[in-house]
Amino acid sequence: MLEIRNLxxxxxxxxxxxGINLTVNPGEIHAIMGPNGSGKSTLAGVLAGREIYEVTEGxxxxxxxxLLELDPAARACEGMFLAFQYPVExxxxxxxxxxxxxxxxxxxxxxxxxxxxxxxxxxxxxxMKLVEMDPSFLNRPVNExxxxxxxxxxxxxxxxxxxPLLSILDETDSGLDIDALRIxxxxxxxxHTPDNAAIVVTHYQRLLDYxxxxxxxxxxxxxxxxxxxxxxxxxxxxxxxxWVKDLEEPTxxxx
Amino acid sequence: xSTDAQDLEKLTGQEYKYGFVTDIESDTVPKxxxxxxxxxxxxxxxxxxxxxxxxxxxxRMWLKxxxxxxxxxxxxxxxxxxxxxxxxxxxxxxxxSLDEVDPELLxxxxxxxxxxxxxxxxxxxxxxxxxDSVSVATTFxxxxxxxxxxxxxxxxxxxxxxxxxQRFLGSVVPQGDNFYAALNSAVFTDGSFVYVPKGVRCPMExxxxxxxxxxxxxxxxxxxxxxxxxxxxxxxxxxxxxxxDENQLHAAVVELVALDNAEIxxxxxxxxxxxxxxxxxxIYNFVTKRGKCAGVRSKISWTQVETGSxxxxxxxSCILQGDHSVGEFYSVAVTNNRQQADTGTKMIHIGKNTSSxxxxxxxxxxxxxxxxxxxxxxxxxxxxxRNFSQCDSMLMGDKCGAHTxxxxxxxxxxxxxxHEATTSKIGEDQIFYCNQRGISSEDAVNMIVNGFCKEVxxxxxxxxxxEAQKLLGISLEGSVG
Numbered sequence: 001m002l003e004i005r006n007l008x009x010x011x012x013x014x015x016x017x018x019g020i021n022l023t024v025n026p027g028e029i030h031a032i033m034g035p036n037g038s039g040k041s042t043l044a045g046v047l048a049g050r051e052i053y054e055v056t057e058g059x060x061x062x063x064x065x066x067l068l069e070l071d072p073a074a075r076a077c078e079g080m081f082l083a084f085q086y087p088v089e090x091x092x093x094x095x096x097x098x099x100x101x102x103x104x105x106x107x108x109x110x111x112x113x114x115x116x117x118x119x120x121x122x123x124x125x126x127x128m129k130l131v132e133m134d135p136s137f138l139n140r141p142v143n144e145x146x147x148x149x150x151x152x153x154x155x156x157x158x159x160x161x162x163x164p165l166l167s168i169l170d171e172t173d174s175g176l177d178i179d180a181l182r183i184x185x186x187x188x189x190x191x192h193t194p195d196n197a198a199i200v201v202t203h204y205q206r207l208l209d210y211x212x213x214x215x216x217x218x219x220x221x222x223x224x225x226x227x228x229x230x231x232x233x234x235x236x237x238x239x240x241x242x243w244v245k246d247l248e249e250p251t252x253x254x255x
Numbered sequence: 256x257s258t259d260a261q262d263l264e265k266l267t268g269q270e271y272k273y274g275f276v277t278d279i280e281s282d283t284v285p286k287x288x289x290x291x292x293x294x295x296x297x298x299x300x301x302x303x304x305x306x307x308x309x310x311x312x313x314x315r316m317w318l319k320x321x322x323x324x325x326x327x328x329x330x331x332x333x334x335x336x337x338x339x340x341x342x343x344x345x346x347x348x349x350x351x352s353l354d355e356v357d358p359e360l361l362x363x364x365x366x367x368x369x370x371x372x373x374x375x376x377x378x379x380x381x382x383x384x385x386x387d388s389v390s391v392a393t394t395f396x397x398x399x400x401x402x403x404x405x406x407x408x409x410x411x412x413x414x415x416x417x418x419x420x421q422r423f424l425g426s427v428v429p430q431g432d433n434f435y436a437a438l439n440s441a442v443f444t445d446g447s448f449v450y451v452p453k454g455v456r457c458p459m460e461x462x463x464x465x466x467x468x469x470x471x472x473x474x475x476x477x478x479x480x481x482x483x484x485x486x487x488x489x490x491x492x493x494x495x496x497x498x499x500d501e502n503q504l505h506a507a508v509v510e511l512v513a514l515d516n517a518e519i520x521x522x523x524x525x526x527x528x529x530x531x532x533x534x535x536x537x538i539y540n541f542v543t544k545r546g547k548c549a550g551v552r553s554k555i556s557w558t559q560v561e562t563g564s565x566x567x568x569x570x571x572s573c574i575l576q577g578d579h580s581v582g583e584f585y586s587v588a589v590t591n592n593r594q595q596a597d598t599g600t601k602m603i604h605i606g607k608n609t610s611s612x613x614x615x616x617x618x619x620x621x622x623x624x625x626x627x628x629x630x631x632x633x634x635x636x637x638x639x640x641r642n643f644s645q646c647d648s649m650l651m652g653d654k655c656g657a658h659t660x661x662x663x664x665x666x667x668x669x670x671x672x673x674h675e676a677t678t679s680k681i682g683e684d685q686i687f688y689c690n691q692r693g694i695s696s697e698d699a700v701n702m703i704v705n706g707f708c709k710e711v712x713x714x715x716x717x718x719x720x721x722e723a724q725k726l727l728g729i730s731l732e733g734s735v736g
Contacts, residue, residue, distance in 0.1 A: 084688065
């Protein structure tokens with residue numbers, strides 16, 4: 001589904017990603033862990049096509065296409081979804097309007113018929129149960145005045161409505177209390193199928209108690225220095241990131 | 256440049272959608288202004304003596320006045336002797352029905368999306384169409400007549416209802432009020448007149464589409480709307496204009512009078528030619544709009560969506576004279592390319608327990624300058640007066656400007672005044688967020704801006720709101736990148 005080869009990227013002239021290699025197949029959940037500033041969010045941003053990041057080397061294949069040639073909206077329409085670490089507020093635009101515009105943009109891209117208001121409302125109300133959201137959220141402006149937990153749940157709601165093939169969750173656990181974490185994680189789990197995949201970017205192991213990854217990758221200073229199964233996350237939790245930082249050498253091989 | 260920016264850039268290049276000129280022979284008075292020209296206009300319109308005197312008085316006042324330059328706008332000096340002050344489509348007699356109207360004129364309306372023929376059947380909106388300066392078609396008159404509502408061109412009102420015109424003309428905006436109002440009072444050619452009698456609720460939105468057409472002809476519309484005791488009327492004003500190479504002056508005057516318990520809602524969507532990318536050829540819009548809440552518990556509400564004109568100088572205001580009267584001003588002003596807008600409102604509280612609300616949304620893009628200028632004045636006797644003002648500005652790009660000049664003058668200690676102001680930049684992160692959900696940059700900008708303006712749009716009548724949203728999208732195409 002996704003193949004990242006020797007990806008280098010920089011922001012404002014500073015190199016952040018220094019040769020990322022990663023392969024994600026349908027049905028897999030990959031966790032990307034790492035200390036602050038290691039390039040986790042940059043990787044998520046580059047994949048989603050955020051403009052501030054400049055790819056200087058390497059390639060990314062997404063479902064057989066050169067991902068880097070697609071503009072951000074096209075990537076989204078092709079089934080790539082980024083759950084934002086800091087969901088953006090859009091004052092005056094209702095959640096319903098935004099969600100419907102998004103879903104219909106994606107459907108239009110695929111030559112599918114656009115949803116009318118009635119069908120859309122039925123769909124979205126069904127999806128809201130997944131993240132235990134009250135229907136009153138539909139009429140509120142996008143993320144405006146939402147608590148941290150509500151914003152993250154709203155991200156998962158959008159994910160549920162858009163039904164992406166590859167979801168990238170960028171520190172979705174940050175700022176969540178344990179109840180919100182459970183709701184968000186359970187939403188993600190319910191949406192997981194053998195046909196789709198997820199990349200879960202997180203600093204802490206605790207999210208991985210709820211969303212169990214097939215693979216864990218440790219990102220340090222712009223490179224994946226270690227990959228393993230879910231147990232690697234426990235090791236990190238127990239020992240901190242210091243011991244993996246030592247693995248960071250020019251010769252460090254990635255799996 | 257990013258792909259999004261390029262896409263948007265491409266769209267900016269679009270020609271003004273409503274730019275076309277109708278080829279109709281005009282009956283135009285030679286350029287220049289003098290007492291003789293005013294007498295000629297008055298004679299052509301077969302006006303009564305008192306109106307001619309009223310015009311001449313205005314002209315004499317105007318001669319002593321100087322053009323105001325306090326607004327935050329710049330433009331080359333206007334030669335008032337190089338303007339033709341009267342232009343009427345040549346027609347032998349006033350048309351009795353739409354069939355008698357010049358077909359080419361009707362075609363123009365079709366292009367603008369105002370199918371007059373259909374409107375008669377569709378109901379809901381009566382259109383008093385002002386083409387250049389003389390009304391050529393009025394619909395729904397009979398229906399309104401049954402209710403005693405007068406809705407006609409200003410010239411017709413002078414002929415048919417001189418007592419009403421004489422009683423209210425200049426009662427809100429006197430001849431010498433300001434430079435442009437004085438000029439308008441001297442030379443106004445036509446406009447609309449509405450009178451809603453006591454206790455009558457006008458069952459439909461009254462609508463006038465203004466259109467500037469004759470080359471080099473200044474437009475001087477005069478609108479007077481009177482709502483008698485307990486009456487209600489909602490009036491819509493919308494306009495587009497053809498592409499021009501020279502600047503066109505427009506100096507209209509709108510007067511609203513609400514007597515006891517009456518309510519007037521006045522909505523405008525203004526889309527005059529803003530000039531090309533370099534600001535060449537756009538309309539100069541120097542308008543005086545003012546309403547007087549003369550009676551107790553009366554209410555006047557202005558809602559405007561300003562997207563056009565090269566220069567906008569406009570302050571729809573309310574004089575809150577009656578006790579418990581209410582004034583409202585909801586405004587969206589969009590400037591792009593080289594447009595300049597200096598707009599806002601004045602709320603003058605005279606009566607007791609009067610209240611006013613101001614919601615202004617300014618959006619600047621390109622190299623434009625967008626200024627909010629507002630005044631809230633609480634007079635000594637206005638016990639318990641209240642005002643709430645909210646002025647929000649949004650910037651798109653880094654070459655435009657947003658300015659806010661709120662003036663507050665309070666002479667009564669029991670008054671409550673609130674003022675909120677924000678300035679924001681349309682966020683790249685907002686656009687990216689939309690992009691990441693599959694929404695194109697163009698649609699994203701549209702959505703974000705419409706969200707920003709929502710508080711104003713919801714004050715507009717439904718059909719107008721839809722039009723306004725589309726207009727906003729068109730006006731801002733190509734402004735992010």
